[in-house]
Amino acid sequence: MKSFVWLIAPSLLSTGLVLSAVPLSSVKRESNLPTVANKFIVEVDTLSSIPDKRDLSPHEYLYEVLKKRDVSFEVNKEFNSQGLFVGAALTLTDAQDATSLLNAPGIKAIRPVRKFNRPVPVKQHVVTGRNDPAIPPDSQSTHILTGVDKLHAEGITGKGIKIGILDTGIDYTHPALGGGFGAGHKVIGGFDLVGDAYDGTNTPIPDSDPLDQCAGHGTHVAGIIGADPHNDFNISGVAYDASLSAYRVFGCEGFVTDDVIVDALLLGVKDGQDILTLSLGGADGWTESSSAVVASRIAATGKIVTIAAGNDGSSGSWYTSSPGNGIDVISVASLDNTVIPLQNATVGGVAHAPITYFLTFPLEFTETLPIFATSNDTTVVDDACAPLPPAIPDLSAYVVIVRRGTCTFVQKLSNIAAKGAKVALIYDNGNGFAPISVGTFPAALIQAADGEFLVSQFAAGVPVTLTFPQTGGSTNFPDPAGGLISSFTSYGPSNDFFFKPSVAAPGGNILSTLPTTQGSFGVESGTSMATPFVAGSAALLFSVKGKSPSVGRTARTLFETTAKRVPSTHTDGDPLQTVTQQGAGLINVFDAIHTTTIVSPGQLVLNDTAHFKSPQTFTIRNTSRSVKRYKLTHVPAGTAETVTPGTIFPALGPVPLTTAAASVTFSQTSVTVFPGQSITITARFSLPRGDASTFPVFSGFIQITSGSESLHVTYLGLGASLKNKQVVDNTDFFFGVPIPAILDSIGDIQEAPTNYTFTGGDFPTLLFRLVFGTPTFRVDVVDPNIKLVGTLNSRAERHGGPFFTFPRPHNGGSFAQVKVVGPLAEFNFVPRNNEDDNAFNTLALQEPTFANGTQIPNGSYRFLIRALRVTGDAKKEEDYESWLSPIIGVTP
Numbered sequence: 001m002k003s004f005v006w007l008i009a010p011s012l013l014s015t016g017l018v019l020s021a022v023p024l025s026s027v028k029r030e031s032n033l034p035t036v037a038n039k040f041i042v043e044v045d046t047l048s049s050i051p052d053k054r055d056l057s058p059h060e061y062l063y064e065v066l067k068k069r070d071v072s073f074e075v076n077k078e079f080n081s082q083g084l085f086v087g088a089a090l091t092l093t094d095a096q097d098a099t100s101l102l103n104a105p106g107i108k109a110i111r112p113v114r115k116f117n118r119p120v121p122v123k124q125h126v127v128t129g130r131n132d133p134a135i136p137p138d139s140q141s142t143h144i145l146t147g148v149d150k151l152h153a154e155g156i157t158g159k160g161i162k163i164g165i166l167d168t169g170i171d172y173t174h175p176a177l178g179g180g181f182g183a184g185h186k187v188i189g190g191f192d193l194v195g196d197a198y199d200g201t202n203t204p205i206p207d208s209d210p211l212d213q214c215a216g217h218g219t220h221v222a223g224i225i226g227a228d229p230h231n232d233f234n235i236s237g238v239a240y241d242a243s244l245s246a247y248r249v250f251g252c253e254g255f256v257t258d259d260v261i262v263d264a265l266l267l268g269v270k271d272g273q274d275i276l277t278l279s280l281g282g283a284d285g286w287t288e289s290s291s292a293v294v295a296s297r298i299a300a301t302g303k304i305v306t307i308a309a310g311n312d313g314s315s316g317s318w319y320t321s322s323p324g325n326g327i328d329v330i331s332v333a334s335l336d337n338t339v340i341p342l343q344n345a346t347v348g349g350v351a352h353a354p355i356t357y358f359l360t361f362p363l364e365f366t367e368t369l370p371i372f373a374t375s376n377d378t379t380v381v382d383d384a385c386a387p388l389p390p391a392i393p394d395l396s397a398y399v400v401i402v403r404r405g406t407c408t409f410v411q412k413l414s415n416i417a418a419k420g421a422k423v424a425l426i427y428d429n430g431n432g433f434a435p436i437s438v439g440t441f442p443a444a445l446i447q448a449a450d451g452e453f454l455v456s457q458f459a460a461g462v463p464v465t466l467t468f469p470q471t472g473g474s475t476n477f478p479d480p481a482g483g484l485i486s487s488f489t490s491y492g493p494s495n496d497f498f499f500k501p502s503v504a505a506p507g508g509n510i511l512s513t514l515p516t517t518q519g520s521f522g523v524e525s526g527t528s529m530a531t532p533f534v535a536g537s538a539a540l541l542f543s544v545k546g547k548s549p550s551v552g553r554t555a556r557t558l559f560e561t562t563a564k565r566v567p568s569t570h571t572d573g574d575p576l577q578t579v580t581q582q583g584a585g586l587i588n589v590f591d592a593i594h595t596t597t598i599v600s601p602g603q604l605v606l607n608d609t610a611h612f613k614s615p616q617t618f619t620i621r622n623t624s625r626s627v628k629r630y631k632l633t634h635v636p637a638g639t640a641e642t643v644t645p646g647t648i649f650p651a652l653g654p655v656p657l658t659t660a661a662a663s664v665t666f667s668q669t670s671v672t673v674f675p676g677q678s679i680t681i682t683a684r685f686s687l688p689r690g691d692a693s694t695f696p697v698f699s700g701f702i703q704i705t706s707g708s709e710s711l712h713v714t715y716l717g718l719g720a721s722l723k724n725k726q727v728v729d730n731t732d733f734f735f736g737v738p739i740p741a742i743l744d745s746i747g748d749i750q751e752a753p754t755n756y757t758f759t760g761g762d763f764p765t766l767l768f769r770l771v772f773g774t775p776t777f778r779v780d781v782v783d784p785n786i787k788l789v790g791t792l793n794s795r796a797e798r799h800g801g802p803f804f805t806f807p808r809p810h811n812g813g814s815f816a817q818v819k820v821v822g823p824l825a826e827f828n829f830v831p832r833n834n835e836d837d838n839a840f841n842t843l844a845l846q847e848p849t850f851a852n853g854t855q856i857p858n859g860s861y862r863f864l865i866r867a868l869r870v871t872g873d874a875k876k877e878e879d880y881e882s883w884l885s886p887i888i889g890v891t892p
């Protein structure tokens with residue numbers, strides 16, 4: 001969605017920090033954090049070390065611990081996958097009770113349950129139900145880009161490999177997806193973990209049938225992996241002989257929670273899937289959600305786990321999605337296809353080449369119709385924005401030609417429809433050739449030059465006609481952004497500097513299967529589409545090298561080291577795209593499978609200046625039968641200025657790049673490696689010059705070439721210290737008034753001491769924004785006269801709880817020396833906010849209770865908020881940013 005906004009309104013987004021965008025009155029006085037209140041996933045350690053408990057099952061032990069502590073709880077789900085994850089999803093009556101588990105022996109971790117939105121394709125052209133056998137082999141272009149076509153030519157199609165898809169299910173009735181379910185079919189199994197009615201807030205109602213006919217997303221994903229060739233649309237999946245299983249984790253609407261994803265992941269492992277693929281997630285920046293941790297552990301056992309990097313590119317850096325942030329998983333970026341499958345109209349009455357219009361399937365008009373231009377002036381800016389004058393005739397027998405601009409497409413089309421028009425083409429005014437939103441009226445965008453040609457012919461009185469061929473009109477339109485990283489791809493790295501995304505695959509403008517109830521085929525864009533491409537590629541790898549854990553564990557390195565570098569633009573001399581968006585580059589599956597040089601590791605993480613890790617080493621292994629001589633060169637990528645100069649705000653995407661590069665020296669710049677031999681190279685890095693206040697992430701490649709063979713190791717570092725990055729927004733930029741702030745009973749900023757009765761809507765709400773992720777965000781109730789100066793703006797002067805996580809005790813250190821009356825809430829690994837769909841956080845204290853549910857005694861207080869900076873020490877007060885609220889009286 002966001003990249004769509006970007007297409008329409010670049011001027012709004014590129015300056016980004018223009019507006020005090022959000023009126024305070026739009027802030028709802030309720031809590032809006034992205035987790036489920038009172039739900040936790042508790043992980044139980046091995047019990048062998050706990051005396052007297054060896055005979056209990058881990059779950060019996062957990063419940064015994066809870067009962068002993070008088071915790072009232074309900075079990076939502078038990079997980080019992082030895083070596084991967086043992087524990088349970090619980091709902092606690094009182095969230096604060098979770099703290100009582102913290103120090104219990106055998107309890108390994110307690111994590112809040114996160115929500116993940118349903119994957120929304122960035123753009124989608126839904127099919128009208130037409131079958132056009134002449135649609136060219138679209139997926140072929142993506143296969144050619146990545147060497148998959150050559151593997152298919154060698155007969156490598158993924159036979160014998162099992163892939164589990166966690167998504168909205170699969171429409172296995174689709175003829176290109178095998179037409180059936182169960183043994184002997186393409187879709188061999190799976191499970192519906194949730195049922196149609198599940199929306200993320202209600203109880204899942206599982207059943208054994210993962211059919212996808214209401215959503216469609218999983219069916220598109222499945223076709224990218226597994227569509228059988230020789231279908232009407234001449235597309236094929238990357239690994240079309242692999243066996244698929246559908247784990248349905250979304251209902252027809254809404255979102256999914258972590259506990260369901262963990263359950264589906266473990267079920268996939270139990271069913272013996274070789275590969276698990278997840279085209280889902282939520283912007284995060286941290287590696288710590290339950291599903292990210294479990295997905296990473298599964299990958300570490302030698303299965304291949306591919307997960308979308310996210311579609312939040314317009315929000316800038318440090319914002320890749322979870323569970324794709326899971327440390328050992330392959331997080332997938334999207335590359336725009338080189339072509340977009342579009343339609344041609346035929347021109348009559350004058351000799352002229354066909355005119356391409358921006359639709360995947362033809363406009364449903366079989367007649368040849370003359371054209372009518374609503375204006376003869378091709379520079380008019382507001383063509384057809386006003387009702388058409390009486391002089392204009394009935395338009396029902398024409399193809400109406402209108403210029404883009406000033407008002408919405410729908411408004412123009414309503415005006416021409418009022419004159420009886422039945423079909424229209426809108427010509428571009430320089431905004432860009434792209435899909436447009438036309439409501440239900442049959443219309444499409446054409447390019448400016450084509451529109452100008454048609455209008456000039458019309459004005460000259462030439463009787464030009466247009467025909468929309470119902471078959472044979474489709475064309476592979478060269479995408480101007482084709483071969484570049486899709487602008488919607490989320491930028492990494494993670495806040496704790498893990499290398500995300502890992503690699504890129506084609507994900508922009510991908511033709512694949514849709515449910516038979518939705519037209520059977522369609523074009524979609526998103527990292528959701530790139531992810532199954534890598535899953536299919538992994539199946540090709542397993543089918544050639546054998547599906548051993550060692551192949552699985554080294555797959556990411558192999559894909560990364562054989563990937564192809566992607567530029568930031570098609571302009572010569574512009575830098576390569578930052579590794580924070582392209583990862584190690586576009587996968588080349590042919591090279592990954594056939595290389596006779598093995599380079600490892602694939603990623604060198606230099607970390608920040610305070611933890612700078614140089615030198616780094618890597619090895620080159622020659623697995624061919626001949627002696628090879630390798631040359632090493634440094635190929636820098638663009639340095640991402642992740643923070644807008646002079647501000648504390650993340651730079652919005654496309655993130656500005658500079659050419660300030662790190663320099664690298666090698667222990668050897670050319671080496672001879674005999675068959676069977678490996679050699680280790682040391683690389684010493686020095687930081688690029690640059691303004692540390694822009695938190696520049698520099699990156700690039702160490703290229704290793706031998707003859708025509710070329711591999712690379714990809715590096716990533718930060719020219720600043722993460723601990724210097726401010727996390728809490730203390731500006732007035734967003735709301736026109738400085739934040740953090742307390743909103744009073746009518747939603748105004750509280751300035752003076754105020755008493756709250758906590759009845760009839762009279763309660764305080766904390767409003768804050770994070771401009772960077774924080775490992776710990778904490779709110780305490782303190783004495784109004786506390787001697788503490790907040791590091792952020794100081795002023796002269798639960799349904800509140802329980803919230804999604806729980807305040808941990810902090811023993812020792814200067815943090816613990818700040819005297820508090822009691823904690824209100826603590827949140828761990830909080831993602832930063834962005835500028836649109838996740839713009840700020842609110843915490844409504846509807847009841848005057850501490851985090852543990854106990855009443856706050858009548859009296860005067862202040863709220864103290866503290867946010868730990870990344871890499872800060874949780875025990876050190878000086879590593880937190882803090883803010884003291886005005887005086888809040890509790891006078892119920």
Ligand SMILES: *[C@@H]1O[C@H](CO)[C@@H](O)[C@H](O)[C@H]1NC(C)=O
Nearest residue numbers: 133134135136137140233234
């Ligand atoms: C389908 O693809 C094959 C191979 O790419 C090509 O030879 C054939 O002409 C295509 N068929 C159609 C109907 O486009």
Ligand SMILES: *[C@@H]1O[C@H](CO)[C@@H](O)[C@H](O)[C@H]1NC(C)=O
Nearest residue numbers: 344353354355356473474475
């Ligand atoms: C579609 O039209 C374009 C522009 O005139 C032309 O280059 C292309 O060859 C046409 N494609 C087909 C399949 O006719």
Ligand SMILES: *[C@@H]1O[C@H](CO)[C@@H](O)[C@H](O)[C@H]1NC(C)=O
Nearest residue numbers: 374375376458459460461462
């Ligand atoms: C545009 O040109 C056509 C053909 O010359 C003419 O019939 C028509 O009146 C013109 N429209 C306007 C608004 O001038």
Ligand SMILES: *[C@@H]1O[C@H](CO)[C@@H](O)[C@H](O)[C@H]1NC(C)=O
Nearest residue numbers: 496497498605607608611871
């Ligand atoms: C970067 O350094 C910090 C601080 O030592 C550490 O917590 C983090 O794990 C490091 N990141 C990586 C990817 O090694």
Ligand SMILES: *[C@@H]1O[C@H](CO)[C@@H](O)[C@H](O)[C@H]1NC(C)=O
Nearest residue numbers: 752753754755859889890891
């Ligand atoms: C708040 O209530 C306290 C105790 O009833 C009272 O002393 C104080 O004046 C009140 N403050 C305001 C601002 O109303």
Ligand SMILES: *[C@@H]1O[C@H](CO)[C@@H](O)[C@H](O)[C@H]1NC(C)=O
Nearest residue numbers: 821822823850851852853854
């Ligand atoms: C709840 O928390 C408050 C503030 O820390 C504390 O004073 C109180 O004793 C706690 N209540 C219980 C039942 O633990």
Ligand SMILES: *[C@@H]1O[C@H](CO)[C@@H](O)[C@H](O)[C@H]1NC(C)=O
Nearest residue numbers: 855856857858859890891892
């Ligand atoms: C707090 O004040 C309310 C109303 O003034 C009173 O009813 C209540 O008993 C008081 N509670 C305590 C614990 O003092």
Ligand SMILES: CC(=O)N[C@H]1CO[C@H](CO)[C@@H](O)[C@@H]1O
Nearest residue numbers: 621622623624625675676677
């Ligand atoms: C260490 C290693 O992988 N050596 C390989 C190098 O190439 C020879 C010849 O193909 C292999 O036999 C070795 O296994």
